Amino acid sequence: MALKRFASIDVGSFEIELGIYEFSKGGGIRLVDNVRHVIALGSDTYRNGEISFPLVQELIAVLKDFTRIIAEYRCEAYRAIATSAMREATNSAIVLDQIKTRTGLSVQILSNAEQRMLVLKALAACGERFDALANEGAAVVEVGFGSMQVSLYEAGTMQSTQNLRLGALRLRDTLQQLNSARDDRERILQETVAHELDVYEHLHLRGRRVRHMIAIGDPIRVLYDKIMRAQQLNPEAESFADIDRMKGLYQYVIARTEAELEETLDLNPATTGVLLPAAVLYQRMAETVGAEKAWFPGTRLIDGVAADYAFEKKLVQRTHDFDADILAAVQELATRYGERTAHRRYTVGCALQIFDALKKAQGFTARDRLLLEIAATLHHCGRFLNMGNASESSGDIIRATEIVGLSTEEHALIVQILRNEDDVFGRRDIPLKAAKFAAVIRLANAMDRSAKQKAGAYRIRLREDGTLPVATDFGGDMTLERLSFEQCIPSFSNVFGISPVLRQRRSLGSGVV
Helix, strand or coil: CHHHHHEEEECCEEEEEEEEEEEECCCCEEEEEEEEEEEEEHHHHHHHHHCHHHHHHHHHHHHHHHHHHHHHHCEEEEEECCCCCHHHHHCHHHHHHHHHHCCCCCCECCCCHHHHHHHHHHHHCCHHHHHHHHHHEEEEEEEEECCCCEEECCCCCEEEEEEECCHHHHHHHHHHHCCCHHHHHHHHHHHHHHHHHHHHHHHCCCCCCCCEEECCCCCCHHHHHHHHHHHCCCCCCCCCEEEEHHHHHHHHHHHHHHHHHHCCCCCCCCCCCCHHHHHHHHHHHHHHCCEEEECEEEEEHHHHHHHHHHHCCCCCCCCCHHHHHHHHHHHHHHCCCCCCHHEEEEEEHHHHHHHHHHHHHHHHCCHHHHHHHHHHHHHHHHHHCHHHHHHHHHHHHCCCCCCCCHHHHHHHHHHHHHHHCCCCCCCCCCCCHHHHHHHHHHHHHHHHCCCCCCCCEEEECCCCCCCEEEEECCCCHHHHHHHHHHHHHHHHHHHHCCCCEEEEECCCCCCCC
């Protein structure tokens, strides 16, 4: 099979990076060439709120050179993404337009949730090692330049993921405003980080057993690689570190000035400046989760972009179920807000049955099914805040909550579905897909209105006459479910043009059919 070449570009907060990859069924994903250019876009954004004109010109010049390299390698496709520096810049639309006009490159700004999923896909592309650690209990700790992401795994699936605004570049820029000795800077960093991690530990780590820390992100990748090579060790062969080695990395950094680090590790001044904040973050995080060992896989965001493309095009076999990660994290979120597990599961199952019956006629996709399942799992989580206006509260909760793997548009769709579950289609203008999915969830909820799952398994199919029979063999009293079902018929028929009908097996002497 012929090799396929692909280009991956990351417009990051601290540097721009290009990766040229080759894909093959037997060889998997191979990095052929890698070009990096340090440019601190994040310093402008985090300090001034926008990217300055000189940096935009420098960015465009570098990207022009990247397009030349991509053409020389005859890549079949490319993807260019931007992260927090571009995401938070008030002039991002202008910058992206100039890039497109002057280089021909289309750059996509990722949501934080999309970015973190790409990082996880880069890990999954490493083979079985990631799955093995996730099964034993692991914290994926990614320290970036703008923020830090912590994703917890138990029994092979994600349990939670949280973003903390503790990026190495943010902390470095804060320190540069201080006229303090190095020891004072370390102390200030420790205090800043400790407060945030104490809150994180209280909210998300109680009762969790985390054996491994998977340390990723550019600062730690560079630091681990350089220190290991300075000790005549191969960082790829020695990618696992015990507690003593982790502490040794930390001590190596804090015991040296930036000038000494620059000289001994052969680094440029800009990179050296973020090592102290990064070292403090990783060491404190390892202590917080209680990790026994750390894995330093050396993956980058561009690796995740390449892996995502290879998985999507089926050029490389995917071994990890990322949809299961998303759903596990969503289920943990629903549990946190007190939604009754049995009713929730039953309602989700009914909603998916309705979806499957309508899928072909409505042109729904597999991604739509995942989004509906997320929304159904989270339905009425707003009761935690306000039982009298649960739908609106559900929308407010999820609007403020990150769901890993979802784009900004998909996240907004989930919020709209939840806010409009209580049949308010005539009151506000909402996207049609949100209205349809809200109608499905509302009907599914009515099918278990008593929250007793009394009907058992329903049979649902779409008929050519435009009706949707929902049949059950349960012969007992379903008066509450029937009344609730009938109340949902007008809104469901309004958005689908289909009339649902509840059919119940005849019970002896009841006259119910």
